[in-house]
Amino acid sequence: MRESRIRLGVDIGGTFTDVVLEKDGQQFSTKVLTTYVAPENAIIDGMQQVCDKAGIKPADLGQIIHGTTLATNALIERRGAKTALVTTQGFRDVIEMRTESRFEQYDLNLSLPEPLIPRQQRFTVSERIGAQGEVLIELVKSEVEKLVDHIIDGGFESVAVGLLHSYLNDSHEQLIRDVFQQKAPDIMVSISSEVSPQMREYERFNTVVANAYIKPLMKSYLGRLEGRLREQGVECAIFLMHSGGGIISIESAADFPVRLVESGPAGGAVFAANIAARYDLDKVLSFDMGGTTAKICLINDKTPKTSRVFEVARTYRFKKGSGMPISIPVIDMVEIGAGGGSLAHVDSMRQIRVGPESAGSEPGPACFGRGGTRPAVTDADLTLGKLDPNNFAGGTIKLDEGSSASALVNELGNKLEMDALTAAYGLVEVVDENMANAARVHAVENGEDLAEYTMIAFGGAAPLHAGRLCEKLGIKRLLVPTGAGVGSAIGFLRAPFSFEANRSVFMTLSDFSSQQIGQLLTDLENEATSFVRSCDDQAEILSEFKVYMRYSGQGWEIPVALTVEQAMAPDSEEFKRLFEAEYVSLFGRPVDGMDIEITVWAVNATTPTPAVDRVHELEQGCEARSSGTRPMFDPAIGQTVEAEVALRMNMHDGDFVNGPAAITEDETTVIVPSSRLVIKQPDGCLDVISK
Structure with missing residues (x-):
């Protein structure tokens, strides 16, 4: 090759x-x-x-x-394969019972997502692994063979295997897979000890079910x-x-x-982290708004915040706890149904609601002229003058202003006694406020003040809304990188080869075993490294170690990073010091007199991230050459203004444009509110700052 x-x-x-x-x-x-x-x-x-x-x-x-x-x-759309779940006798309903926690205490009509696999497609075997990994009830191969015959007769395409405590001892799950490979090699099998070898049955079972459900399709x-x-x-x-x-x-x-799952948004976060490194920014809010969703991520010290559990298919206004938990390493972000294609309607309280339903690309917003009749965010942006109908997507898609106005009036205006412009104003303010609220909540949950942050915006729709979002959040600086319209795809090209291996092995600091820990972390490092080697057998590979710790009796743990030296020569006092430092940074004080527990161990093997050149930032120089003006509605002042129009490709380093303005390019348009001005930096970024 x-x-x-x-x-x-x-x-x-x-x-x-x-x-x-x-x-x-x-x-x-x-x-x-x-x-x-x-x-x-x-x-x-x-x-x-x-x-x-x-x-x-x-x-x-x-x-x-x-x-x-x-x-x-x-x-989300439940378009997966016909899937069976094989689990331990007595645990057939774990994925339906969930954790029994109520994310909305007083809602008597609480709606939760149905499990991916209905009850009649869940099967059990008589076996039991104990909490220490010991075999309490041996799995009999002949019982498995009968079950496999039954699943074959049922016409199943895929099977998820999730047994109790299999993250400590996977022998029974391996036996079930071996029998399937012998008797039904065409049926795809996923086992939880490989997909998500972590404690907590509901999250682990749900993750292996999700993997099996989409495996044939993918x-x-x-x-x-x-x-x-x-x-x-x-x-x-x-x-x-x-x-x-x-x-x-x-x-x-x-x-x-x-x-x-979430691979596209993860690319966007990597893209934003690369920009943060070029500008030496330690506090960044990544804002990615595409056609269907908006994603918001905190990036501290040039690194996106990560998590090991996240939710998909939330049923309650994107509220935490209302979706299906997936227990895999993931970049931590909040995602809401607010994109260029998100559709608007008037609810029973005569309020404008936007999303999560999206027009997608088929038929798309009404202005696309592909059969859409309901107003989308893109229709409102066009009506407000943010978009040029003759220069959308580099002129490849002509936008129909009349169709947008008709959709806005028919769906919103007639019900609320508004003209098309007022309906568009209301629609855009609702979607911008939804995104601002999501960012505020995400920041509060992480103990952060967004006024100290710089926003980096990308995705086809983000530059249209980011300036207004900054006004709402009190953020003084916004960067719109070159290629913002295709930011996630660029992020893929900036990402390292990496894989995180993790495992649940419960241990207290009072029962600390340095030898066991050293062997466990070495095994995880070898597992993670082998995945990366399958992508690139020549590259240098770095290992990042992390443990999840909590005080005894607490329900959830916090991540604690270890250096290579701390991982290879583990010491209980050092682990305690690291945990307490992280705990104090989150909660203000340690808890005296309580033992500390370690529940999950993780090693991420990754190729090094290439060094980036620091941008020498410029103050405003010459005023950029204008391409004319056009009327544009400014929601901050509630009226139409005459906005300057400039072509991004014609701007030179240091050129500035005073808002209100629209900076146009093939893949997106950067809207500069009246309260801001924009300066082009040497790397091509548009630096939008408060006047």
């Missing part, structure tokens, strides 16, 4: 598929409408477009990195994609972005597709 440094990043979103090609330091990008029936078609189309722009053939590509919302959408899609790319002459390796912010091989992605 010929080596090439030409790389392609591909992000499939709910409305657009973004494709970015990097060659000799240059970027070539495009946005094409996502093709839901066969998502690979949009990838092939976008790849051909950027290859033509770069003057190369697909065969010249050296690496393809792909992220997708397909796994998330399959879980395996089929990845196989089709690889085949189509090979037909186009592409010979290079194909990698997938995972939800933890790293890259894994296409083979690993096919085996563990649950790790692809």
